[in-house]
Amino acid sequence: MPSLKDLRLRIVSVKSTRKITSAMKMVAASKLRRAQTAAEAARPFAERMERMLGTLAGSLAGQAGAPAMLAGNGKSDVHLIVMVTADRGLCGGFNSSIVRDVRRMTAELIGQGKTVKILPVGRKGREQIKRDFGSNLIEGFEGLGRKGITFPEADMVAAKVASMFEAGEFDVCTVVYNRFQSAISQIVTRQQLIPFAVAAGEEKSGELKATYEFEPNEEEILATLVPRNLAIQVFRATLESQASEQGARMTAMDNATRNAGDMINGLTIKYNRSRQAQITKELIEIISGAEAL
Amino acid sequence: MAEKIQFELVSPAKLLVSEAVDMVVVPGSEGDFGALAMHAPMITTVRPGVIDVHDGGKVGKRIFVAGGFAEVNEERVTVLAEEAIPVTEITADLVSSRLQEAREAVADAKSDAEKAVAAQRLLVATALEAAAR
Numbered sequence: 001m002p003s004l005k006d007l008r009l010r011i012v013s014v015k016s017t018r019k020i021t022s023a024m025k026m027v028a029a030s031k032l033r034r035a036q037t038a039a040e041a042a043r044p045f046a047e048r049m050e051r052m053l054g055t056l057a058g059s060l061a062g063q064a065g066a067p068a069m070l071a072g073n074g075k076s077d078v079h080l081i082v083m084v085t086a087d088r089g090l091c092g093g094f095n096s097s098i099v100r101d102v103r104r105m106t107a108e109l110i111g112q113g114k115t116v117k118i119l120p121v122g123r124k125g126r127e128q129i130k131r132d133f134g135s136n137l138i139e140g141f142e143g144l145g146r147k148g149i150t151f152p153e154a155d156m157v158a159a160k161v162a163s164m165f166e167a168g169e170f171d172v173c174t175v176v177y178n179r180f181q182s183a184i185s186q187i188v189t190r191q192q193l194i195p196f197a198v199a200a201g202e203e204k205s206g207e208l209k210a211t212y213e214f215e216p217n218e219e220e221i222l223a224t225l226v227p228r229n230l231a232i233q234v235f236r237a238t239l240e241s242q243a244s245e246q247g248a249r250m251t252a253m254d255n256a257t258r259n260a261g262d263m264i265n266g267l268t269i270k271y272n273r274s275r276q277a278q279i280t281k282e283l284i285e286i287i288s289g290a291e292a293l
Numbered sequence: 294m295a296e297k298i299q300f301e302l303v304s305p306a307k308l309l310v311s312e313a314v315d316m317v318v319v320p321g322s323e324g325d326f327g328a329l330a331m332h333a334p335m336i337t338t339v340r341p342g343v344i345d346v347h348d349g350g351k352v353g354k355r356i357f358v359a360g361g362f363a364e365v366n367e368e369r370v371t372v373l374a375e376e377a378i379p380v381t382e383i384t385a386d387l388v389s390s391r392l393q394e395a396r397e398a399v400a401d402a403k404s405d406a407e408k409a410v411a412a413q414r415l416l417v418a419t420a421l422e423a424a425a426r
Contacts, residue, residue, distance in 0.1 A: 041307035048303055048371050052364045056336065151305050212366075215323050215337035224338060225362060235305060 004278065007271040011264060018260035024090065025253035032183060032246035038149075039180050039236075039243040046236040049229050055212060056222060057196060069162070069226045072195030073171055078115045080170035081105065082161065082193075082234070084177035084241040085125030087143060091245055092252035094178060094186065095124040101188045102176050106133050117170055121157060121238065149242055154235035161234070162227055165194055177237040178244035184251050186244035193233055196226070296330035299369045300346060302356065304377045310354070316347040317370050319363050334366040341420035343380060344372065355380040357424045359417040376417075383425045391418040 002010070057070055083102045085095045102125070106116045118133060120126040120140035130137065141160075144153050161173060173194040178186040214221055297313040318327045320342030327347075339361045346354040359376035378387075395418040398411035 038306075042305060044301075044308040045303040045305050045373060048301070048364075049373055052336065052362065052371070052373065055364070211334070213333060213335040215321055215335060221336060221338055221362070228362075232305060 004271065004275060007267060007274065011267045011271065014260050014263050014267065018257055018264065021253045021256040021260060025250055025257055028091075028246045028250040028253060032243065032250055035239070035243035035246050036180065039239040042236050042239050046232050049225075049232050053196060053225060053229050056218070056225065069165060069194055069230070070196045070222060073168075075171040076114070078117065078170040078172070079109050080117045080119060080161070080164065080173045082119045082121060082157070082173065082175040082237075083125045083129070083140075084175065084237050085120065085122035085128075086241070086245040087123045089124055090252065091249035092255075094245055094248035094252075095122075095128060097186075097188050098176055098178060099125055099128040101190070102129060103132055105174075105176070105190070106136065119161070122241075144238065149235070149238045151231070151235055154238050155231045157238075158227070158231035158234045161193070162230060175234065175237050177241045178248075180240045180243040180247060183247040186248060189240075191233065191237065193230055196229070298328060298330040298332070301369065301371045302344070302358075302374060302377060303371070304374050309374075309377050310346075310356070314346050314348040314353070315350075318345040318347065319370070319372060320344065320358075321363065328365045328370045331367050332365050332370075336362065336364050339363050339372060339374070341417045343424045355424075357383060357421060359420070360413075378421075380424055383421065385425070388418070388422045388425050391421055394418070 053070070081102055083098060085098050089095065102118065106118065109116050116133070116136050117138050118129060118136050119138055120129065121144060122140075123142045126137065126140055126142075141157055144157075164170060165173065172192065174190055174192050176188065176190050179189040181187050297315060298317065300310060300312060300314045300317045301308070302310040316327050316329050318325055319337075320340050322338040322340045325342075326337075339358060341359050342357070344354075344356045344358055345352050346356070357378045357380055358372065358374040361372060361374040363373070364371045392415075395411065395415040398414050399408070402408040402411040
């Protein structure tokens, strides 16, 4: 049975924890609003870019001379996984769900006899995956987008991926990130970046349409469009991930605040009961003492 | 004209314009082109310049774009711009600061890649200046 003083201290400590979690919830909520607008605003561009590239890829399909970044280099021995997580914790299952997916994917690929390289974006993912696949990790990025991610930052990541591809360090690149659905649900998404994966439905509609004219010519457009697309897709993944992070944190902190509240109630009842029990005990002692005289 | 063409202008940050208009004049890398409804499908790169949106017999909106891509088909023009600013929002301050920054970048550039980036920035800034006039 804890003493009254212990209980009092417990209550104080839980109360201050509640203050912290509820403040974090508010901060996350306001950041979420900004991040969500940014993520939703970036969707149309990325989607149209994909559609345009899909058309191009469709019209170039089967032709030699398509850039390797679009068509792949014909191999799939070395996989690069770009793992987008947060730099900070305290956001529920946000980071762990990404790490779990990456872990499963890595194990699968290794089982198929492939080599896997993991490029972590964000500190938390790196820390969590180090234990199982530390040897697969390569130099990643941390501290991106402290004040909301900007395009040049995403471009930096994309540039690294592109230069690695040109150096022949991997054959297939997939990005794993949390797609923002709502504040309480984020979907772990795998998106293949290299070679460019054309959605099955899109390819068909591309065939039905008339062939496109290209100005200046297909190669030149592709040469600029393909790296651009890579940067855009990375940008979009980071934006989505950022919005998801704030959403996840808001939900997690909301739960924590509520739990702290419940705990305070429980502790307060316990405190009052034991206080009363003690008073009763003292009274009995005084009365029985008086009677004995 | 009865038929209209759906004009969409998107930048990485947001969807800027999405409306049905009569004609769009886009600064393609090989010359300006006007896109009307039933235009032959085409994909082209866009150089820094001004997009004129024609609607109801006059030029409605004028928007500066800093390069990008355009996709045209029978019912739609999609311009993917790296940056887009409505011409009415271009100020002299913006133009001069951009020009100065670009010139500094050109002067500071060391590697070939940096030089290319800086030259591109100067090109954009010069086009912006031209658009403001």
